[in-house]
Amino acid sequence: MDLELQGRIALVTGASVGIGREIARVLAQEGAQTIIVARRGNLLDSLADEVSSAGAPRPLAIVADLYDREAPARIRDRVLAEFGGVDILINNAGGSRPMGIDEPDELWDEAFAIDFTAVRKLTQALLPSMRQRGYGRVVNITGSLEPRGVNAANAAKASVHAWSKGLSREVARDGITVNCLGPGRIHSEQIDQRLHPRKDEQVAFAQANIPAGYFGEPHDMACLVAFLSSPKARYITGQRVYVDGGMHRAI
Secondary structure, eight states, X not given: OOOOOTTOEEEEESOSSHHHHHHHHHHHHXXXXXXXEESOHHHHHHHHHHHHHTTSOOOEEEEOOTTSTTHHXXXXXXXXXXXXXXXXXXXXXXXXXXXXXXXXXXXXXXXXXXXXXXXXXXXXXXXXXXXXXXXXXXXXXXXXXXOSSOBHHHHHHHHHHHXXXXXXXXXXXXXXXXXXXXXXXXXXXXXXXXXXXXXXXXXXXXXXXXXXXXXXOHHHHHHHHXXXXXXXXXXXXXXXXEESXXXXXXX
């Protein structure tokens, strides 16, 4: 299936490793000109080399820390200067923030700054160019609404879900869709090094909690992102989809 992404401009945050890296690689493979954003420039450079070596357009790498409140505006200015705007925005940067029940405000503020505010600010910065083009795809990589304990990222991502639903209604007639994807246990730096560092524990968790019986790969996320980024997904907006092998229990 031709996803009609040839020549589209796609920006992916958190693109240095894991899910974001694979999303950028797949979008480039489908013909999009990618812009990759993360804090670790050496990993962005290696991704750019990988993509161009495979014959796809070389990504524009932007080193940025989205915790910096001015970063979205600087990213927007660079993108406008290079390409005149974007068609696709993948808000992937963020991470789990387990908390005790009495953690200080600073830790909560940091979690919301990265997992919600940066998503909102970057999207708002790039929406005008999408409206001018009459085409836009915003895909927010979020998380579960079935928290196992107190985690500031769960609260921040729930905010992203609610904000995304409202935004999708505001921009639908501009040809812009807004959707959220919640990854389950997908092999990534966070999952494999922090949450489930032992292979035997991964197997046990999958057998007990995931109907499919195994952890997913970043490619499982990237393929759906590519479809939602395409013109073929024009009638899908305001949705929250889980990519988790059936682990999510809510109807």
